[in-house]
Amino acid sequence: MERAELAQRLITADAETWQRLFAEHEALSDSRLAWELKTLYDQVESTAPAQAKQIAQALKTLAQTTQHAEVQAIADWVVGMTLIDEGQFTEAIAQLDWAEKQLIALGQPLMSAATQISKLRALAVVGRYDEALECGQRILKVFLAYADTLSAGKAQQALGNIYFVREQYAEAEQAYRAAREQFEILQDGKQLAQINNCLATALTSQHKFFEADKTYEAAMAQAQAAHLEVTIAEIECNQGCLALYRGRYDRALDYLERSRRRYLQLGMHHESIVADQEMADAYLELNLIPEAIAIYSRITPFLAEAGLQAELARALAYHGRACLVQKQYAAARELLAQARGVYSALDHAVGEASVTLVEAQVYYAEGQYAEAIATAELAEAPLAEVGAWGRLLMARWLKGEALRAQGQLGLARPVLEATLHSAKQQTVPLIAQRCYTSLGLLWAAAGDQLTAEATFKRAVEMIETMRTPLPAEEFRTAFIADKLTPYTELVRLCLADDQPARLAEALSYVERARSRALVEMMSGAFTAYPQPRDAFEAGLMARLETLREELNWFYNRLNRPDSEVASRGAAEMAVAEAAVRERETAILELTRQLQQHAGGSQAFMEPFNLLELQRHLGADTVLVEYFSLDDAFLAFVVTHEAIEVVRLPGVERDIEVSLRQFQFQVDTLRHGAQHLTRHLSTLEARICHHLGELYQLLFEPLVPYLRPGRLVIVPHRLLHYVPFHALYDGAQYVIQRYEVVCAPSAALFRRCLTVPQSTAQRAVLVGVPDERAPRVWDEILSVAPLFEEVRVLMNEQATRASLLECAPEAKILHLACHGKFRPDNPFFSSLWLSDGWLTVRDAYQLKLQCDLVTLSACETGISALAPGDELIGLARSFFSAGAPSLLVSLWTVDDEATAELMGKFYTHLLSGLNPARALQQAQCQLLTQKAHPYFWAPFVLLGRG
Secondary structure: OOHHHHHHHHOOOOHHHHHHHHHHOHHHOOHHHHHHHHHHHHHHOOOOHHHHHHHHHHHHHHHHHHOOHHHHHHHHHHHHHHHHHOOOHHHHHHHHHHHHHHHHHOOOHHHHHHHHHHHHHHHHHOOOHHHHHHHHHHHHHHHHHOOOHHHHHHHHHHHHHHHHHOOOHHHHHHHHHHHHHHHHHHOOHHHHHHHHHHHHHHHHHOOOHHHHHHHHHHHHHHHHHOOOHHHHHHHHHHHHHHHHHOOOHHHHHHHHHHHHHHHHHOOOHHHHHHHHHHHHHHHHHOOOHHHHHHHHHHHHHHHHHHOOHHHHHHHHHHHHHHHHHOOOHHHHHHHHHHHHHHHHHOOOHHHHHHHHHHHHHHHHHOOOHHHHHHHHHHHHHHHHHHOOHHHHHHHHHHHHHHHHHHOOHHHHHHHHHHHHHHHHHOOOHHHHHHHHHHHHHHHHHOOOHHHHHHHHHHHHHHHHHHHOOOOOHHHHHHHHHHOOHHHHHHHHHHHHHOOHHHHHHHHHHHHHOOOHHHHHHHOOOOOOOOOOOOHHHHHHHHHHHHHHHHHHHHHHHHOOOHHHHHHOOHHHHHHHHHHHHHHHHHHHHHHHHHHOOOOOOOOOOOOOOHHHHHHHHOOOEEEEEEEEEOOEEEEEEEOOOOEEEEEOOOOHHHHHHHHHHHHHHHHOOOOOOHHHHHHHHHHHHHHHHHHHHHHHHHOHHHHHHOOOEEEEEEOOHHHHHOOHHHOEOOOOEHHHOEEEEEOOOHHHHHHHHOOOOOOOOEEEEEEEOEOOEOOHHHHHHHHHHHOOEEEEEEHHHOOHHHHHHHHHHOOEEEEEEOEEOOOOOHHHOEEEEOOEEEEHHHHOOOOOOOOEEEEOOOOOOOOEEEOOOEEEOHHHHHHHOOOOEEEEEOOOOOHHHHHHHHHHHHHHHHOOOOHHHHHHHHHHHHHHHOOOHHHHOOEEEEEOO
């Protein structure tokens, strides 16, 4: 047997077989066999990490068997390299130093120098930069003296890596190009793939994006040709960072997720953690702040334990940025101080400048503009020296924006204009968009309305361009969170002209900033649950289903009847609650992973068309769309022939106070009205008082513009929690004069109107009574006989599977079961079925072809409000599943009153009235029997009505 054959057998054998093979082939078990194994290690290190580790173990066994000094040195060398792959850098340095000493003692200076190539990476990672540079330059001289082209190239590549970590990008590029020249002489595909990847990162950091793109393409082709799985993962991660730099967030998410998955499949936990860090940085740019914070919090201990000082400092600094966005200024400063300490110990001036920049942002957020300007100026020089354009331009924009906020328009303008020019030149769209917004505010303050408007329009164009390709609702919703200013300012500028055409334009900007992701999801721009593309994603889907089952089990434990819950100890309940939070977090994370690949709509949302909306309204419908401007509300009143704007009295705070007092009055009855029967007239007077206040603030000024018939209300911000149909003028409720329908946006209302209507009366009625809703059975029994075709799913039949099966056949879907709104985690708002909770994301999977969904349960119409008036709650899920009309509740309902209301509502509906008219009739009838709004007013129609 030849040594090469023996080496091949060793890498597939186990420890026991190694001992036997070494004993059987003692004559071959020498340093030449060790070198054979080292060669095999070099071949598989970038393609099969597990196999590389196997070779290292075989070498250790060979060294123990032979007790040969050269074999021991080779084994120590290879083990040191595997320790680096496992993230054990301090141990790797010691192992490689020992290998070097042994090879020097054996009179092998070239090989001893070669051991140090790997050590350079470990030294850089733990922040021993000066030592790494000295070592790299020393061994490079050895390789050049021996004309070892391959090793010289590797040494130059390692030196480039050290320069790169120190953010000396020009020096890194120079070293990488020198290394590439060496590898091109050898025509070594593996080394060329790796060096092109490195070179492209240096080009990216200098904003040489076109050349970086081409270099990554070459690197990927070379890596794929050589089957270098580790290198492919590295390239994907770096391509994700390049896409992030350029504001191409869909590509960034896709590449970063691919890289993370590849590392996990390769068993490279350390590298997957670094990929997680890049993903957290992407989340931070997309305003997914809690998600970013969760990752930073998770990986920071690992980075500290592994001695990854540069990565640790960056994670701390970026975590500080995330806390800043959440206005947690003290926490931000504490994290920034920790980051500065690590960077200072590393003598990393650019890293410290990055911390200084975030500190300047904290000052700006606190309104300390002079301090923000001075601090941003401190960050500029170190960032300019290395060409860190993204952060440098952020510092310059911040300086200009703080000057503008101070009112120093003459000083701010040249700073912002120069920064804008550089941002466009360096392709940094996020900074360019910020500059356009700041300049728009500047021109508006200076009285140049035309230039301000043109500038805000450029900002909006850039926002739309960056947002449109994002692959899922969560990303699109979060991205807009800090970018609403240009939309609002364009509304203001259009309203200043007070012309009908400009009023329509103002309403179009209101619409462009409202409930966009929901409308896009309804139009099919993206799906909530994409199908798995490969075995990895199929595994994620299976894991997701397991987590849902586990979550439902814990939900059941926590949502037993009160008598059972009370019998459990606090410790048991705390454990269950922690388990719920853990699984909910995991479900959200897995869902994001499944959505992160590219695939978003590449088309802009349909432009707002007032004439088309008016045609759909007809002569009997008026649409009122509210909007908050400068802490006061105004209302667009749209009829089939005109548009008006009405400015409302009072400020947002006045409305909030009245609304809270109304909600307090409702809450007094939520635990049962029986014990308050004697006080109902007094409670009714109190609640009507607050409903009267809201009427005067929000509705009375509109009355001259309204007409009998249907009234479509599009609320804004806190107005989504106002029961408009129950507002009281002192004599009548609004519902007694108008059919009232609510919609998240005019665009969504119009889309609902285009859904074909059916004359069929095919109903699916789902009921799950419990101690909180014992009359559900009576409700279902009273409603079922009204329909020509009906399918009833009660008690144990009312499962999630049966609902998924039956929902597509229903024209009316009625769900009478306990509902729960989750303000802490609105995507887990849910309805209780017999086998567990149907959450918002679960309901996305319903394939609805119905005319109406009734959610006859508590709080089914309450939603969390994300920026841009994105409603996150049960209503969102049923709209997304295809329902054009929803009947939902705004507060905890009375079981008996709900059963009565539903009977009356369906009687009117099936007599031929539309849902809005049927609900109006039912509520007006019920209020004559149960006058307090708690009983008759909890339900509201959303959508088409």
